Amino acid sequence: MFGDEVEVTETKLPGIGTRYDFITDAGRRIGVVSHRDGDRDLLVFSKEDPDSCSSVLHLSATQADALAQVLGSGRIIQQLASLGEQISSLSTGKIRIAHGSRYDNLTLGATKARTRTGASIVALMRDQEIVPSPGPHTYLRGGDTLVVVGTAEAIDALKQIVNE
Amino acid sequence: MDMGLLLIELGAVVLGLGVLGRLAGWIGMSPIPLYLLAGLAFGQGGLVPLDASDNFIEIGAEIGVILLLLLLGLEYSASELTTNLRQHAFGGMVDLIANALPGDVIGLVLGWPAPAVVAMAGVTYVTSSGITAKLLTDLGRLGNRETPVVLSILVLEDLSMALYLPILTAMLAGVSLMAGATSVAIALLAISIAFVVALRFGRALGRFVYSDNKEVLLLIVFGLALLVAGFAHELQVSEAVGAFLVGIALSGRVAQSAREVLTPLRDLFAAVFFVFFGLETNPSEIPDMLFPAIVLAAVTALTKLGTGVWASRRSGVAIAGQIRTGTAIVSRGEFNIVIAGLATASGIVATGFGALAATYVLILAITGPLIFRAGEPLGRAALRREERQRPPKPTARHTQSDDDGAVSEIA
Numbered sequence: 001m002f003g004d005e006v007e008v009t010e011t012k013l014p015g016i017g018t019r020y021d022f023i024t025d026a027g028r029r030i031g032v033v034s035h036r037d038g039d040r041d042l043l044v045f046s047k048e049d050p051d052s053c054s055s056v057l058h059l060s061a062t063q064a065d066a067l068a069q070v071l072g073s074g075r076i077i078q079q080l081a082s083l084g085e086q087i088s089s090l091s092t093g094k095i096r097i098a099h100g101s102r103y104d105n106l107t108l109g110a111t112k113a114r115t116r117t118g119a120s121i122v123a124l125m126r127d128q129e130i131v132p133s134p135g136p137h138t139y140l141r142g143g144d145t146l147v148v149v150g151t152a153e154a155i156d157a158l159k160q161i162v163n164e
Numbered sequence: 165m166d167m168g169l170l171l172i173e174l175g176a177v178v179l180g181l182g183v184l185g186r187l188a189g190w191i192g193m194s195p196i197p198l199y200l201l202a203g204l205a206f207g208q209g210g211l212v213p214l215d216a217s218d219n220f221i222e223i224g225a226e227i228g229v230i231l232l233l234l235l236l237g238l239e240y241s242a243s244e245l246t247t248n249l250r251q252h253a254f255g256g257m258v259d260l261i262a263n264a265l266p267g268d269v270i271g272l273v274l275g276w277p278a279p280a281v282v283a284m285a286g287v288t289y290v291t292s293s294g295i296t297a298k299l300l301t302d303l304g305r306l307g308n309r310e311t312p313v314v315l316s317i318l319v320l321e322d323l324s325m326a327l328y329l330p331i332l333t334a335m336l337a338g339v340s341l342m343a344g345a346t347s348v349a350i351a352l353l354a355i356s357i358a359f360v361v362a363l364r365f366g367r368a369l370g371r372f373v374y375s376d377n378k379e380v381l382l383l384i385v386f387g388l389a390l391l392v393a394g395f396a397h398e399l400q401v402s403e404a405v406g407a408f409l410v411g412i413a414l415s416g417r418v419a420q421s422a423r424e425v426l427t428p429l430r431d432l433f434a435a436v437f438f439v440f441f442g443l444e445t446n447p448s449e450i451p452d453m454l455f456p457a458i459v460l461a462a463v464t465a466l467t468k469l470g471t472g473v474w475a476s477r478r479s480g481v482a483i484a485g486q487i488r489t490g491t492a493i494v495s496r497g498e499f500n501i502v503i504a505g506l507a508t509a510s511g512i513v514a515t516g517f518g519a520l521a522a523t524y525v526l527i528l529a530i531t532g533p534l535i536f537r538a539g540e541p542l543g544r545a546a547l548r549r550e551e552r553q554r555p556p557k558p559t560a561r562h563t564q565s566d567d568d569g570a571v572s573e574i575a
Contacts, residue, residue, distance in 0.1 A: 011312050014244040014319045015297065019307055033306045037420060043307035049547055051309035051485035 021045070040064035069129060092148065093155040094125075095162060099142030103162050109136030117157040119150030174220060177206070181435045194295050196497045197529045199435050200522055203442015204450075221440050227390075228437030229502055230407040231430040234389045236293070236322055236499075237411015238419045238426075242362035245412065248319045255475045256320035262467040264289040270460050276514035279335040283507035286328055287521050288464045292497030292529065293318040299536050300492065310485035313476045314492050325499065326355050326409065329402040332503065336510035337400060347400040354401060358409035370418040382425040385414070404502065434498065441505045442522065449519035457523035465494045465528065465535065483550050484543030491539030495532025500525050 011019045013033065021031025021043065029045035038061035046054040059067065097103060103111055113121055124131040124138065125145040131138065146162070148155050181199060188195035249256075267288030271281030296318060300306055330351035334344035361369060373388070375381045389407045396406025414422060472490030481489065504521035 012244065012247070013306065013312060014248055014315050015239040015293075016306060016315065019312075021307070031307055041304075041306055045307070049482070049484045049544065051482050052488070052543075053304060053307045056304035056307060 019043075037061075038064075042067075072130065072132075089151060090149060091152045091155055093159075095146045095148055095155070095159050097140055097142055097144045097146065097162055101140075101142060101163055103140050104142040106140060107136060108134050108138045108140060111140075111158075111161060113148075113158050113161070116161065117150065117154040119148045119154035119158045121146050122149050123147035170220065177202075177221075177439060178432075178435075181439065185435075193533055194292075194298075194495070194497060194529055195435075196292075196295075196438055196501070197526045199438035200442045200501070200526055200529075203439040204445060204447045204522065205442075206439070207443035207445060207447065221436055221443065224433055224436035225440035225505070226403075226437075228430075228433035228435070228440075229404050229505065230389055230393045231386075231426065231433050232437070232498055232502060233325075233404040233408040234385075234411045235423065235426060235430045236325075237408040238414060238423050239293075240319060240322070240412065241415035241419070242359050242366070242412055245319060245323050246359070246363075248316050249323065252316045252320055255317065255478065256324070258474065259317055259321065259471045260289060260324065262471050263464055266460060266463045266467060270456060270520075271514075274456070274514065274516065274520075276517065279332070279338070279510070280507060280514045280517050282332055282335055283503055284517070284521070286332060286503040287496075287500045287524065288460065290321050290325070290496065290499045290503070291318060291468065291493040292495040292499065292532065293322055295495040295497050295529065295533060296492055296536070299495075299533055303537070303540075305488070305492075308485065308488065310476045310479075310481045310489040310492075313479050313481065313489055314472070317472070317475060317493055322499075326405055327351065329405045329503075329506070330400075332506060333402040334400060336507060339400070343400070350399050351401045351405060354396070354405070354409060358413045362413045362415060366413070366415050369413060370416055373414060374418045374421070378421070378425050381418075381421055382429075385410075385418075385422045385426065386429070402506065404506070437505065438498075438501060441501050441508070441518075444505075444508050445518040445522045447519075449516050450523055453516050453520040453523055457520055457527060460520070460524055461527040461531070464496075465531070468494045482547070484547040487543040487546055488539040491535045491542065494528060494535045496525050496528040497532075 006022050008020050008022045011021075013019055017033060017035045019031055019033045021029055023029050028047070029050055031043040031045070033041035033043065035041070040059045040061070040063075042057040042059060043053045044055045046052050108121060108124075113119060121134060122132070123146075124134045124140075125147065126141065126143070140162075146158075148158060150158070180202060181195075184198040184202060185195045188198050264285035267285035268281055271284040276284070296314065300311060300314065305311055327348075330348050331344075334347045339347070373381070373384055375384065389410045392410050393403035393406040396409075397403040411419075469490035472493050473486040476486045476489035500521070504518065504525075507521075508518045
């Protein structure tokens with residue numbers, strides 16, 4: 001997923017788990033120790049002595065998930081924004097599904113969004129969480145927000161369809 | 165047997181250990197030396213002899229050894245062990261030679277018989293993986309560059325126990341060369357079987373053993389370990405090795421859950437074992453052994469330090485990390501006592517062996533963690549000295565200012 005941009009080094013820690021680390025553009029090494037029981041240590045390596053850590057944060061499995069969510073969703077939106085800038089004819093939009101929409105509790109496939117409008121649904125935001133690349137069998141709920149890529153017209157058309 | 169007296173003695177001992185454990189926690193040291201001291205105080209020639217609970221403590225100590233080795237085996241998966249063996253075999257040999265030799269030499273100097281000499285080599289060789297792994301976690305060093313080096317040293321030492329213990333057991337039993345070779349061959353066969361089972365049939369074995377019910381899991385794993393340990397004992401292979409192999413054969417989810425349910429049990433019986441070793445050691449022999457123990461501790465602290473520095477330098481770790489590696493592996497603890505315990509239990513060991521081993525482990529279990537902590541500032545000092553001696557060179561730090569720039573960009 002990020003292999004061609006960032007070189008993540010993976011080191012086995014026998015009896016403990018695995019360490020992942022890489023160097024940022026600013027020359028700082030950061031990493032994660034993935035414990036076998038699901039806990040994670042977030043590592044920031046020292047500037048003076050790059051072999052040691054200047055701070056280590058211990059996260060429980062759920063805290064680590066929360067952090068990953070925050071880091072990951074930010075990236076998806078950023079990527080979408082930059083995609084829109086790169087191709088001028090392409091727009092991105094967010095479409096909220098109203099409570100009581102006819103697609104509330106139907107699958108994404110039931111909207112036939114791509115065939116009818118040409119717009120692609122690239123992510124689904126639900127309760128502050130992001131579901132990237134939802135499939136045709138993903139169920140929609142009232143209150144969900146679709147993240148859509150397509151021409152401006154296609155996005156408008158989709159907005160009409162889901163809120164019929 | 166007077167049941168009331170037994171319960172009172174046992175209760176007093178276990179409660180006393182609990183209080184000592186809390187004390188150890190307050191001052192941030194390993195409780196093992198305190199348990200040993202408690203055993204010395206209650207033993208033959210000690211302050212308050214224990215009589216009624218002798219039998220229980222003896223059996224409890226045996227179970228303690230089995231649980232210590234079982235949990236050690238559960239720490240590692242077979243694939244971790246084999247990869248480590250392939251990658252670090254040479255470093256492991258250097259560690260073995262540098263740290264077993266001082267034990268051999270002191271045994272020869274004191275004129276001990278061969279089994280005692282080999283046992284003492286084991287006592288000085290093994291680093292306490294329990295103390296070291298705990299300190300690595302507590303002091304936030306798990307992510308450090310040198311930590312894989314430290315861990316691989318610990319793994320290989322633990323793995324070498326699977327071979328060393330049967331050899332020692334055969335020698336202590338005083339069997340002929342032929343019978344000794346047979347039991348070592350059986351041990352090798354058992355090790356191979358355990359590895360094949362773990363690598364090929366680990367999943368199937370896991371399904372058989374695993375249960376969502378903690379109680380069932382506890383009984384199955386503990387029962388299996390006792391059973392295999394018993395058979396190993398009957399075959400003249402050490403029972404400790406049997407339990408270790410059971411631990412290795414189990415991995416993944418089973419090992420994870422088994423560790424959770426068995427750790428409290430291990431803590432209880434291991435404490436009983438340390439007390440038992442103290443009980444069996446005659447404190448009146450300690451004064452004579454104090455000087456040899458201090459010399460041996462100093463020498464083997466230095467050999468461990470050297471081993472650590474050498475091993476991490478080979479892995480390309482800088483000077484500060486080299487010093488941290490060396491200082492991390494000085495502690496001796498639980499398995500040194502297990503080895504010494506096997507020797508004293510066999511009854512043919514030379515006078516002063518138990519006292520020397522106990523004093524030696526006491527010294528390095530107390531000073532080891534202090535040396536571990538000292539590694540951090542010592543390493544930093546060495547790094548600064550090295551930087552002063554070298555002309556400053558341009559490094560990747562020219563982009564330092566980007567740190568702040570990047571933040572504002574995202575915001």
